[in-house]
Amino acid sequence: MTTLVQLEGATRWFGAGHTQVTALHPTSLAVEAGELLAVMGPSGSGKTTLLSLVGGLDKPSAGRVIVDGKDVGSLEPKNLAILRRRTLGYVFQDLNLLAGLTARENVAIPLELDGRPIGEAKSAADAALESVGLASLGDRFPDDLSGGEQQRVAIARALVGGRRILLTDEPTGALDSITGESVMRLLRAHCDTGGTAILVTHDAAHAAWADRVVFLRDGRVVDEAQPAPSHEMTAPVGAATGSSV
C-alpha cells in the first residue's frame, strides 16, 4: 500500500503567550491509497484545521505533514499551489462555486490554472461532470442549480484531472439524505479506484462509508475505529439521481 497522506506530530497553534490556542495537538496519522478516512468530532475539535493542513492551505506550527511524498510545511507557495492543483481536490461544506462561471467552467478551473488549453480543460470537465451525473448541466450557472447539484459539481471539480486525494469538509451538510448518500457513493467510488479521501463529518451514517474513522476532541485524536460495513457498495454511483457512470 502507498501512503499518500502522513502526519508526523503535526501541531497547529494560534497566537502566542497567554493568548495561545492550540487547535491541533501533536498528531500522527497515515492515510493509504484507496482508503476513505472519516474524521469525526464536535465543533472546535480541530477537524477543519487538520483538513487545512493536509490540503496545504495552512502550515503546521510543529511537526510535518507529508502529502504525496512532499513535506507541505517546506513547500514554497508556488509549489503548494501546484500540489493543490494536481494532487488535491477540496470540497467545502458551503457551496463554493464561482457564481460568474458555468458548471463546466467551474470544474475546469484547476486545469486552466495549471495552464491546460481551455478546450482540453473543458473536455475534461465534461467527463468529470458526466462521472457525477451532471453531463447535461454544464452550461448552467451555479445559481441555476440545486444544492445537491452544486455539491456534485464541486466534487467533479475536486476529481477533475485525475487528482488522487480528495479532502471533503462536511460535503453533505447542506444536502438532503438521498442527495447526501449519492455524494458518499462518489467518494467511495473514488477510493475504490485507487484514490484517497478524507471526509470530515458529524454524521455517523456517512462515516460508516469510510474504511477508518478518527475521532478528535479538543485538538487530539481520542479514538480510531473501523466501521462495520452497513452499505451496499455495489450500487452504481449517481443512482440517486437516476444517472449512471
Next chain:
Amino acid sequence: MSATGAIIRLARRDVGRSPWRSLLVALLILLPVMGMAWGITILATVMPDADARDTHQMGAADLIVEPGSSAAQRNALFRGETRLEPVMNSGKRLLLPGTSANVSITSRDLEGLARGTFTIVGGRQPSDPGEVAISARVAEITGASIGGHVELEGIGALIVVGTVEDPWDLNGRLVLLDASIARESSDDNAAWLVALPEGADPLPILEAASNPGPTGVPFQVNWRLGRGRLAELGGTAGAGGAPTPVVVVMGGLVLLESALVAAAAFAVSIRRRQRELGLLAAAGAEPRHLAGTVLGEGLVLGLAGAIGGVAVGLLAAAATWPFLDEITNRRNPPLVLEPVALGAAAVIGLVAALVAAAVPAWSAARMPVLLALSGRRPPSSGARRYLRLGLSVVALATVMTIGGATLSLTSSDSTLPVLLLAGGAMLGTLGFGAISPWLLERLEGLSARMPLAGRIALRDTARARSRSAPIVTAILASLAATIAIGAYGASRDAEIAANWQPWMAPDEILIEGPDAERAGPNAALAVNAVASSAIVGAANGETGYAWIDAPLARLAQPKDPPPGAPPGFGLGFSAHNVAIADEQLLRALHAEAAAADLARGAVVLLTQEAWLGLDRVSVVINDGIVDAPGVELPARVVVTGVGGGNLPQALMSAATATRFGLTAGIPYRFVLRLDHTVAEADLQGAAAASAQFPDTYADADRGPSRPDDLFRLLLVVASLLFAVTVTGIAVVLGEAESRPDQRTLLALGAEPRLRRRITAARAGVLAILAGCLAVPAGLLPVWGLLASRGADIVIPVFEIAAAVGMLPLLAIGATWILGRPIPDWSAFRSSTT
C-alpha cells in the same frame, strides 16, 4: 414610530458594521460639498459687491461726473448745498537714476468725498503741492521712504509724506498728489465727486446730464448702484452673488458623479446584507421597512457628508483667507458667509446621498423573501430593456442638443438654449450609461474563450449590474468631460488658427517701451540680429499724425470680389501707422526691395495680402482734430504677410516726411530681424536685454495664443484622475463581493497573484466599456455648443484615442500596482467551519 426608530437604529448599525464603505460614501458626499462651500465662501469674499465697487470708484459720493464736463454745466446742475470735489488721474514718468518708469498719479482728498477710494497706510496724505504719498511698489522702485524724495517728469522732486494703497491693486505704481492740484487743473481733465444734499432727487440731474438740450454737450454721470434710491436704477445684485449659482451647478454635477459611485456602494451593501434583509422580512418587516433601512443609511451618511463638507469647506476657506490678498492682488474683507448658498450645498449633498440609496432601496424592497434568505443573486431582468431605455434617453438628449443649438442661433434669449444644451449633455451621459448593461451582456457572450481572470472579471461585472451600471456611467461621464474638453479645445484652436493674422514676421522681435531705442541695440547684439532699427512714427506736432488712404484699391485675392458683391465692388485701403524709414528699417521689415521706391519719394506699403490698384495713395495730414485734403503720391506695395497694427503699415523717407511738415515721433518701438525663426532662447535674450529698462519689453509672434492650454490640460488630467479613482473604487467594491471566490480559488490551487489579474481585468473591463461609451457622450454636447455659435466641430481623433486608450492602461496599471494577492488561508478562518 417604533418601526421608524428601529429602521434608523438598523441603518446606524449598518453604517458602523462596514466602516470603510460608509467612509467612502460619506467622503463621496463630503468632498463635493466641501468644494462648493469653499468656492461659495471664497468667491463671496473676493468678489466685491456693488457698494464696494462704488466706494472704490467714488468714495463717499452719491454721483461721479466723468471728465468732460464744464464748470458752467456743473454749476447749472448742482446748486445749493451740493458738495463737489475733483479727482484727477493721469500717467507720468517717474524719473530714476539713468532711466524712468511709468506711474499713475492722482490728486484727490482722501479725507473728503474720495475717502475709501485709496487708503493711507503710513504717514499722512499730502497737504502741499510739493508733497506726495507713494505706494509700496513705487517705494520699492525708487528706494524712497517717508521723508525721502521722488522725481516726476514735468513736475520735479517731491517730498514723500505717506504711503498710499490702492485696495484693488496692491502692486500698483501709484503716486498721490495734494488735492489742490486737482482743484486747480483744467475742468475737462478732472472727474467730480458729488454729494447731494439730504432728500435731493438725483433723477433730474441724470436726465439733464444725458440730454443737455440742442446747444449743450452731454456728459457722463455715474451713480452709486450699491445703495440708496438710485440703486434701483441699475439693479443692486452684488457681484458676489453671480458666481454662487455657477459653483452650486458645478458642485451639483460633481455630486451627480459621486451619487453614481455611492449608488454602487449601496448596491454592494445590499448584496452583502441580502440574507439579513431576508431574515427581517421573514420576521415581519414590510417592503417599506426594508427600503427604509437602506434609505436610512443614505440619510445618516448624507447628513454626515453634507454637514462635514460644509464645515471642512469653511475651514479650508479660513485657511485660504490669509493668502487671498496676495493671490488676488487686492485687499479683501474678512470671510463673507453666504448661509443660503451654503445651506443649498448641504441640501444638494444630502439629496445626492438619498438618490444614491434610492435604487438599491427599491431593489431591497422588491426582493422575494426566499431568494433573500438563499443568498443567491436575484435573477437579472432582460438587458434589452436597458438598451431601449438608454437609446430613448440618448435620442431625447440629441433632440435637446439640436434644439438648444438651433435656438441659440435664432433666439436672442440664451437661457433656454443653455438649459437645453446642459440638459442634453447630462441626459446623453446617463443614456449612454444606461446602455452599459446591454453591452456587458453582449460582451459576456464573447467571454467563453477568454483567459480565466478576464472571464471572471467580465462575468462578474456583467452580472452585478446594479453595481456596474452606475460605475460605468460615472467613469464615462468623467472621460466624456475629457473628450469634450479636448474636442472643444481642438475646435477652438482650428477656429483661431483659421482667423489668425500674424502681426510680425516669424524672424522678427519687437522691443516696445519708453526706452526701446536704448534697449534695442543691446537686444540686437544679444540675439545676433541681421538687421535692426528703431521705428519712428511720422508726427504732426504734439497730437497730429499722417495716414494713408486709397479708397479704390481692391484685394487681389481669389475671394475678390466677395460673394454677392455688386459689379465694380472695391475695397479701400488705409493705413494709420506711418513711420519714417531708412534702409535699415526697410531691411528689418523685409522691405529692402523697395529701397529705390522710398528714395524716389514713394510711400512703401507693407501689407498682409496683395492689392490691385494700389500704385498711388493719398497722404492725409491730421492736425489732431481734422484731416487736411489728401496729397497723392506713388506707392510701392511689399506683401509681408503681416497684419495688425504693431508694426508700421506705411513707410516714407525722411525727405518725404519733411515735405509734408512731419517730424520724427517718439521711438517707443525697435524691431530686430534674425536670420532664423525666433526661438524661445532668442526671445529670452532680447527680453533680458530689455529688462534693464523699466516698462520695456521684447515680444515676437508665436502663433495663435492659447491661454487656456494649461487650464485645459489641468481639466483633462483631473478628469482622467477622477475616472481612474472611480475605477479604483469600483474595483474595491467588486473585491468586497469576491472574498468567497478568493477562498475557493486558493483552495483550488490558484496562485495568489491571480487575484491581481482578476482585479486588473475588472478595472480594464470597466474602463474600456466606459471609454467606448464616452466618445459619443463627450462629442454630442461639444457639437451642440459649437453649432450654437455656428462653428464646426474638429474631432481630435488621436487625442481621443489616446484618452480612451490611456484610461484602461492607467486603471489596469494602478490596480495591478495597488492590488493585493489572495491572502493567506488564515485570513479566511472566520469563514471556515
